[in-house]
Structure formats: structure tokens, C-alpha cells
Amino acid sequence: MSQKFQATVHQRDDVTFVKLAGVIDEDNELSDLVDKIGKGTCVIDLGEVERINSCGVRDWVNWLGKIESAGAEVVLVECSPAIVAQINLVNNFTGKGVVKSFYVPYFCPECDEEKVLLCETADMGPPPHEPPTCRCDECDLVMDFDDMPDSYFAFLANQKKIADAGKVDQVISEFNPGDGEKSKIRSRVGSTSLSGASLSSSLPSVPSLPSISRSSAGLGTGAGSRPGSAFTGTGSRPGFGTSPGSNPGTLPGSPPDARAAAVAPRSGAVVYVLVGVLVLAIVVLGVLLFAK
Template identity: 35%
Template sequence: MLNVIKEQKDAALLVRLVGSIEEGVQFEQLLGNVPAELIVNCKEVPRINSVGVKAWIRYFQSLQTKGVRLRFVECSSAIIEQVNLISNFVPADSVESFFVPFACTKCKSELLGLYSSAAIKKLQGNVPAQTCPKCGGSAEFDDIPEEYFGFLTR
């Protein structure tokens, strides 16, 4: 079940999506009236199924048609997966920041690093290793750069 936490941020509405996006999601009811700018925080979206994807596309495309500026921040890996798979999942250049998966080469822990789209573009997908907070070892990017960062080149 999806919950939404709303906060006014200057002229924009910031919404934090919390939970899985699945059958029965009603974005119109959850978000209500939307101003000219909507910032969507997707940090706490662990999963989105095919029905959720359809509802997402339908809702956010309707907002685009109305001229709403959409910005997506702190996107989870589940959201980035859909952004890469479905070309119209979000408008071009609307993902401002997202989580990048890392795995420690020493203790095998998994961790996430938050990056801006601009930073990853500058790095050309060559994400530097992180220090593992558990053991101090080296945590390497844990995906295929061309696939995980593919949406940035569209």
C-alpha cells in the first residue's frame, strides 16, 4: 500500500511516496490538487508492479499535459529500473537524484549512495568506490553502468 506525505516547498508541492505501488493505487486521491511544480521523492518505494506502472504513467502524463513541471528526487532502484525499461515512465531530464547500489568486496554488505544525475553524467558512469560503513572495506558499484545509468543518455 502506498502512502503519501505532502509538504509545501515554496511554490512547489513536495510529496514523499512511501510503500509499494501496486493494484488499487489512486494517485489523484493521494496527491489531490497539484500546483505548477511537483517534486516527487521516491526514496521509500521498494517495489512497483505492472498495474502500478500503468497507473503511474497515466497519472504523471496527465500532469504533464496540464503543464505541471515534474521533478523526481532520491529515486529508489525500483524506480530507476522502470525509468530505464519504459521510455515514457518519467519526462526526459526530470530525475534529479537517485540511489546507486554498491557491494562491499570485503564483507559483502550492500549499501546505497545518493547521487545527482548531473554528477553521474560528469563521471560518465564511472562511479568511484565507497567506503563500507560496516567494515571499512571498498564497496564497488553493483550493477552494469550502461544499463543502470542508461536513462541519462536519452
């Protein structure tokens, strides 16, 4: 028997109990089970089936047809969400059989937990079908249904009643007693925790704001700052590091004339440039006049 596909068969009077688990794909060994199933009721437990692909669906439909031709009356119990998806997708996935119970998937956005709740088909009532309320085992909040109700419960419209439900329940309790719980916790594979440590590692780092320093002379400069500027640090721009209500370019607690002192050298340079331009213009004008 393949490690990714497991099957066990038990017989009790005219009832055969088959439990399938793992993955049903091209490597399944369903054909080996045909001779082990005779006439009468055949209860197939699908609660541990994790996945089934197209090759597995093909082999499943053929296998189901063979055991039904041999006189088996199929009852599917504890259908996993993967099986429910195929029941809704493939028209003859259940053959002539009926679904007695199935798992409903839920998700808790607070705890990042998944959970499946076992539901009896007979308890779902008439359409429209709604998922039963399910609470998280961690935070006790109501969990979100992890699918679309209309599509997930679509197969219930074509379900038939089980002829001898009492006998089926007796066989299930004997060969698959469980622990009395109707729910199972499923871990979210590959999901990340929402703890503070993981969040801090995933968020991009934010560069610190330029610092403001004061030298003994009053104002200091740093790498990338302009002479007379109160801001230090590479690429700093005026306005960062000021307190609310203060003027950009002034230090908190500095005297009112600090800004004037900071811009004084720059103002003097501008005056010299203007005077030079004016003198040059006068010289050019004089040359033009005397040239005539």
C-alpha cells in the same frame, strides 16, 4: 491510505513536494493525489519506494500525464534502484520530467552488506558513466557496484537541466531534511551470515576415519575387518590411518616382521588349497590312464 503505499503532499508557494513510499502496485492510490497538485514545480521524492510492478507502472504513467496536463513541472529526486530500473525500461516513465538525484546500489562481499549512495545527476558528467567510489561502513573496504554501469546509467543520456535548481533544493531541505548523510544501509533480506556457526551447520558431516587398535596379543580385529588385518571399523580399507612413509597394513612403530605375521595365516591356507588341487589333478590323470 494503504499500509503498503504511503504518500504525503506539502505545498510551499508554487512548489509542491510529494513523497511516495512503499510498494506501487495495483492497490496504489495515486489517483487521489491529482487534485492536491497544481501548477508549478512538483518535486516527487521516490527514495522510499521499494518495488513497483507492471500495474503500478501503468498507473504511474497515467498519473504523471494528468498532473503534467494540469501544469505541473515534474522533478524526480532520490530515485530508488527500483525506480531507476523502470526509468531505463519504460520509455515514458518520467514523462516530461527530469531526474535530479538517484540512489546507486553497492554490495560488500566481505561483510554481506548492501548500501545505496545518493548521487546528483549533474555530478555524473559525460558518458561513459562510472559509479562513484563507496566504502563499507563495517570494514572500510571499497564496495562493489551491484549492477551493470552501462544499463544502470543509461537514462542519464536523455536528462535535461532543471530550470530552478535552487528553489528545488530549498524545498527538499525543508520537507526532507534527512540527517545530512547521502548513503543508506540496506539489509540483505533472507541472506545467511558467514559466521563459523552457520558454516559448520551448513557443511555436510564427514565420517571419521577407521581407528587402529592394538590388543595385548599384538593385532586386533573389529567389525567388518578381515582376520589378521590391522584396520578396524566397518568398511575400512588398507592404507587409511598409516603414517607417512610406512607400508600399508603395518602399525606405526611395529617390528619389521609384523606384516609377515599378519599375512601368515592367509599364506598357509593358500598352500593347502594348491596341494589339494594338485592331488586331485593326479587322481584324475591316473583314472584316465587306467581307463584305457
